Structures are given as C-alpha cells and as structure tokens.
Amino acid sequence: MARFQENDLPKSKITASSLQKAILIFKYADNHKWKFYVGLVFLLLTSVTALAFPKFMGMLVDCVNKKDAHLANEIALGLGLVLLLQSLFSFFRLSLFVNFTENTLANVRLALYTNLVKLPMSFFSQKRVGELNSRISNDITQIQDTLTTTIAEFLRQFILIIGSFAMLASINIKLTIMMVSVVPLVGVAAVIFGRFIRKYSKKVQDQVAESQVVVEETMQGISIVKAFANEWYEITRYREKIKEVVKMAIKGGQFRGFFASFIIICLFGTIVAVVWYGVQLSIAGEITVGQLFTFILYSSYVGASSGGIAELYAQMQKAIGATERVFELLDETPEKINSNEHISINKIKGDVTFNNVAFSYPSRKEVKVLKDINFSASFGQKIAIVGPSGMGKSTIASLLLRFYDIESGEILIDGKNIYDYDLENLRGNMSIVPQDVILFGGTIKENIAYGKPEATDEEIILAAKQANAYVFIEGFPEKFETVVGERGVKLSGGQRQRIAIARALLKNPSILILDEATSSLDSESEKLVQEALEILMEGRTSIIIAHRLSTIRSADQILVLDNGKISEQGTHQELINLENGLYKNLSNLQFSNS
Numbered sequence: 001m002a003r004f005q006e007n008d009l010p011k012s013k014i015t016a017s018s019l020q021k022a023i024l025i026f027k028y029a030d031n032h033k034w035k036f037y038v039g040l041v042f043l044l045l046t047s048v049t050a051l052a053f054p055k056f057m058g059m060l061v062d063c064v065n066k067k068d069a070h071l072a073n074e075i076a077l078g079l080g081l082v083l084l085l086q087s088l089f090s091f092f093r094l095s096l097f098v099n100f101t102e103n104t105l106a107n108v109r110l111a112l113y114t115n116l117v118k119l120p121m122s123f124f125s126q127k128r129v130g131e132l133n134s135r136i137s138n139d140i141t142q143i144q145d146t147l148t149t150t151i152a153e154f155l156r157q158f159i160l161i162i163g164s165f166a167m168l169a170s171i172n173i174k175l176t177i178m179m180v181s182v183v184p185l186v187g188v189a190a191v192i193f194g195r196f197i198r199k200y201s202k203k204v205q206d207q208v209a210e211s212q213v214v215v216e217e218t219m220q221g222i223s224i225v226k227a228f229a230n231e232w233y234e235i236t237r238y239r240e241k242i243k244e245v246v247k248m249a250i251k252g253g254q255f256r257g258f259f260a261s262f263i264i265i266c267l268f269g270t271i272v273a274v275v276w277y278g279v280q281l282s283i284a285g286e287i288t289v290g291q292l293f294t295f296i297l298y299s300s301y302v303g304a305s306s307g308g309i310a311e312l313y314a315q316m317q318k319a320i321g322a323t324e325r326v327f328e329l330l331d332e333t334p335e336k337i338n339s340n341e342h343i344s345i346n347k348i349k350g351d352v353t354f355n356n357v358a359f360s361y362p363s364r365k366e367v368k369v370l371k372d373i374n375f376s377a378s379f380g381q382k383i384a385i386v387g388p389s390g391m392g393k394s395t396i397a398s399l400l401l402r403f404y405d406i407e408s409g410e411i412l413i414d415g416k417n418i419y420d421y422d423l424e425n426l427r428g429n430m431s432i433v434p435q436d437v438i439l440f441g442g443t444i445k446e447n448i449a450y451g452k453p454e455a456t457d458e459e460i461i462l463a464a465k466q467a468n469a470y471v472f473i474e475g476f477p478e479k480f481e482t483v484v485g486e487r488g489v490k491l492s493g494g495q496r497q498r499i500a501i502a503r504a505l506l507k508n509p510s511i512l513i514l515d516e517a518t519s520s521l522d523s524e525s526e527k528l529v530q531e532a533l534e535i536l537m538e539g540r541t542s543i544i545i546a547h548r549l550s551t552i553r554s555a556d557q558i559l560v561l562d563n564g565k566i567s568e569q570g571t572h573q574e575l576i577n578l579e580n581g582l583y584k585n586l587s588n589l590q591f592s593n594s
C-alpha cells in the first residue's frame with residue numbers, strides 16, 4: 001500500500017551547493033547540451049514576443065480614438081506576426097528541451113541501472129527493493145518534468161514579471177505603484193490558499209482510503225467476522241470511519257467556499273480597483289485608453305506569473321531533492337565486475353576450504369551468524385550442511401559466492417584466498433540451484449541459456465535431457481519457445497528446479513551449490529529432480545544445503561551446524577553412531593515423522 005506519490009517527494013533547500021550538485025546532471029547530457037542552450041535562446045525569444053503582445057494590443061485600441069482604420073489593420077497584422085513568431089519559438093523551445101531531457105535521462109537511467117545491478121548483496125539486504133524501484137522512477141519523473149518544463153517556465157515567468165514591470169513603469173508610475181501594492185500579493189495569496197486546499201483534499205482522500213481498508217479487511221476475513229458473529233463490530237468500525245470522512249469533507253467544502261469568495265472579492269476587486277484608478281487617470285488625460293488596456297494586460301501577466309513562480313519554486317526544490325537521491329545511488333560503490341558480454345573464465349579445480357570463518361550480516365552486526373567455521377572439501381566431493389533452520393547454512397553458501405565480506409578467518413579455493421580472485425571469474429566457476437527457482441520472463445530456452453548465453457540449440461537440448469526436463473518441455477505446444485514467468489505458463493516447483501538444473505549443467509561449473517527445496521515435491525517429481533541432481537553433481541565439488549536428511553546419505557561429508565560452529569562432521573554412518581549427537585537426533589525426528 002505504501003506507494004510513493006509524487007506529491008510526497010521530499011524537498012531540498014535550494015542553496016548554492018545543492019544547485020551545484022544538481023547541475024552535475026548535465027554531465028550526463030554528453031553532446032546533447034547544445035540543445036538545452038539553444039532552447040534557452042528560444043525561451044528568451046518567446047518571452048520577448050509575449051511581452052510585445054500587450055503593447056501592440058494597446059496601440060490597436062488607441063486606433064479607436066484616432067479613428068485610423070489603416071493603422072489598425074497594420075497593427076493587427078503586426079500582432080498576427082507576433083503570434084506566429086511566438087508559436088514558432090515555443091515549438092522549437094519545447095522540442096529542444098524534450099529532446100535534451102530524454103537523451104540525458106536515458107543516460108542517467110542506464111548509469112543508475114548499471115550501477116545498481118553491480119552493487120553488492122550487502123546493499124540489497126539493507127534496502128527494500130520495491131521501495132527503491134518506485135523511488136527511482138518517481139525521482140526520475142521529477143527530474144524529467146523539471147528539465148522539460150519547470151526550469152523553462154521559471155525563467156519565462158521571471159522574465160515576464162521583470163519585463164512587465166519595466167513596461168508598466170514606462171506607461172505610468174502612479175498606476176504601477178498602485179498595482180504593485182496589490183496584484184502580486186493577491187497572486188501569491190491565491191496560490192498559497194490553493195495549495196492548502198489541495199493538501200486538505202488529499203487528507204480527505206486518505207481518510208476515504210482508510211475507510212476502504214476496513215471494507216477490504218472485513219471482506220477478506222469475512223468467515224472470521226461471521227464465525228464470531230461480529231458483524232455489529234465491523235459496522236460500528238466502518239460507521240466511525242465514515243463519520244470522520246464526512247466531517248472532514250464538509251470542512252473541506254467550506255474551505256473551498258471561502259476560496260471562491262476570496263477569488264471573487266480579492267481578484268476581481270483588484271481588477272476593479274486598478275481599472276477604476278486607470279479610468280481616473282485616463283479622464284485626467286494622463287494616459288490613453290489604449291495604454292490603460294495595455295496596462296491591464298501587463299498587470300494580469302504580473303499576477304499570473306507571481307502566482308506561478310511560487311509553485312515552480314516548490315517544484316524545483318523537489319527536483320533538487322530527487323537529483324540528490326539519484327546521485328547518492330550513483331555514488332554507491334559497485335562490486336568489481338566488468339560488464340563485457342564475453343568474459344573468458346579460467347577454470348578452477350574446486351577444492352574448498354573454510355578456516356576459522358566468522359561472519360555477521362552488515363545490517364545486523366551484533367548477531368554473529370557464523371563464529372568459527374572450519375571444513376575442507378576436495379574436488380569432486382559432496383558436502384552436505386545440515387542443522388536447524390536459521391543456523392547459517394545458506395549464509396555459508398553466500399560467503400562462498402562472495403556476496404559478503406567475512407569478518408575473520410579465510411576461505412580458500414584451490415588454496416587461494418577467494419578475495420584474491422577476480423570476482424567474475426570466481427562466480428563464473430560456480431552455479432547455484434536455489435530453493436525457490438526464479439525464472440525470468442522469457443522462453444524456457446532463454447531461461448536455460450542463462451547459464452551460458454552463447455550455447456547452441458544442441459547444447460540446450462542436451463542439458464534439458466540430462467536435467468530430466470526434456471519430456472515436459474516437449475509436452476508444451478510451443479516446446480522450448482514456451483514463455484514462462486509472470487506473463488507465461490506457470491511451472492510446478494519440480495519443473496522449475498529441473499530448468500535450474502539444466503541451466504547449471506550448461507554452465508558446467510567447478511563448484512555447485514544446491515539449496516534443497518524445503519517444500520517437498522510429490523514423489524514422482526522428487527525422483528526426477530534427484531536423478532537430475534546426481535548427474536549434475538558428477539565431476540564437481542558440490543555443497544548441499546540440506547533441509548531433509550534422506551537425500552544426503554551418500555554425501556562424502558556431512559557438516560552439522562550449530563550455534564555458529566560445526567558441531568559434528570563425518571559421513572552419515574559415522575554421525576548416526578554418535579551417541580546423543582545432534583545429527584542422530586535430527587535424523588530420528590525426521591524419520592519418525594515421515
């Protein structure tokens with residue numbers, strides 16, 4: 001429910017240093033910068049033509065007194081030309097700004113994404129990914145609006161206000177002073193009042209949403225409501241919420257009523273006052289009727305622009321905040337990964353050693369998940385890690401993949417510290433078949449080829465056959481081209497696992513990490529998965545995170561993890577003979593249950 005609304009974006013103060021930082025966004029414009037500058041020139045031109053408009057209109061009106069129809073024609077033609085120019089300038093200004101912005105933002109988006117996917121796991125384990133996603137998209141939208149319109153509008157309004165004042169002063173100083181003392185004030189007041197009303201109606205909407213939550217909750221848990229005969233309770237709860245909505249909405253209506261009265265009295269009142277004073281001056285012969293007309297038009301520019309500029313300032317504050325957050329993400333240090341398409345992997349053998357490894361998660365430093373882990377696995381062995389859930393079995397796998405940095409001790413592969421390996425090479429030699437296999441939206445073929453993007457069709461088919469996946473894949477009408485994932489076919493847990501096994505087979509890693517599925521598959525599916533796994537494990541070092549003991553009897557070594565340490569270590573036969581051993585207990589428990 002906690003979706004970010006654009007209105008909720010936090011603002012940042014506009015200071016010299018925050019502006020300087022925000023301007024760094026222009027770095028991403030590459031060779032598109034000129035478009036922004038030329039756009040600015042067109043912006044200046046549109047503002048100048050906008051300023052010419054009232055002047056010509058006044059001259060046109062003055063033709064009445066002069067009874068000069070010919071001059072009126074010429075001025076009207078001139079006005080037509082002004083409008084034509086203005087529309088032309090506006091067109092170029094807008095197209096150029098949009099072109100500049102889209103190109104720049106495409107670069108920003110790509111840079112953000114590139115950095116994001118390369119950030120270490122410690123970053124993702126501390127951030128809520130969904131939130132991050134919606135934040136980024138809102139921040140980018142804010143920057144987009146600002147670059148295309150807000151900056152331009154701000155400058156335009158600014159030029160209009162200054163220009164209008166200059167023109168007003170040139171017509172009549174007394175009238176200008178009179179206007180200055182009221183119009184901008186009313187303009188700003190109207191905006192502030194308007195913003196207050198908008199905020200208030202958002203509150204009312206939130207209240208309505210809250211009352212909707214009551215309905216949703218009740219409907220979802222209707223059987224509970226009925227079982228407890230608590231209909232009256234829910235009705236009371238809803239009635240209270242509704243009452244609050246009505247109270248707030250009525251108050252909101254009154255505010256809107258006030259606003260309407262305010263506009264009528266102040267805004268129109270001001271117009272009456274300025275016109276009245278202008279007419280007085282006109283009667284006294286100080287200004288012509290045309291000048292009065294021009295004056296009123298410029299005054300309306302000032303009123304509208306001073307109101308608009310306050311709103312635009314708030315927009316820019318939000319944009320600065322958005323830019324700061326985008327840069328924060330861009331400044332996060334990524335893992336050392338080249339993003340080249342083809343990397344050559346130096347095959348490692350696959351001897352794994354953990355020496356006195358201790359570790360706690362960066363987000364929960366105080367909890368030592370692993371205290372002192374020691375074991376070694378030589379090439380080709382199957383090592384199973386067992387132990388109660390939450391003891392750190394998956395953590396050991398994450399450390400081997402170098403998702404996190406260990407605190408002390410060392411992890412060696414082929415006798416070399418894993419932190420001395422090139423990260424891509426290290427992970428390139430490993431494969432993981434996770435508990436809950438996530439397939440990417442795309443075809444089955446693409447999903448298998450994820451393990452080796454350049455694989456040929458024959459290799460993919462062979463991998464599918466070895467993974468016991470070929471038969472079910474061929475059973476789909478579109479076979480390997482069947483789309484899976486969110487918008488495609490739903491595969492069963494066992495089928496997804498076999499796809500993951502095919503993916504791992506294709507990659508042909510030296511070290512394999514198997515995170516056994518916790519939810520049990522049906523026995524037929526289980527048999528197929530188990531067969532496929534046996535094939536997969538051949539000729540490599542396998543680390544099996546075991547949730548069920550039945551599947552690991554043949555393991556070369558079983559490590560029993562308890563309280564951050566390995567408490568027992570040996571083959572199934574050795575461990576089962578340990579009196580009062582944890583493994584023996586676990587094993588008794590599991591087999592008596594099944």
Ligand code: ADP
Binds near residue numbers: 125387
């Ligand atoms: P197992 O695989 O044995 O069930 P895990 O290795 O998943 O256990 O977890 C070990 C401990 O570390 C648990 O207490 C878990 O809550 C904690 N943990 C796991 N992942 C994270 C993480 N990303 N951040 C913080 N704590 C974590």
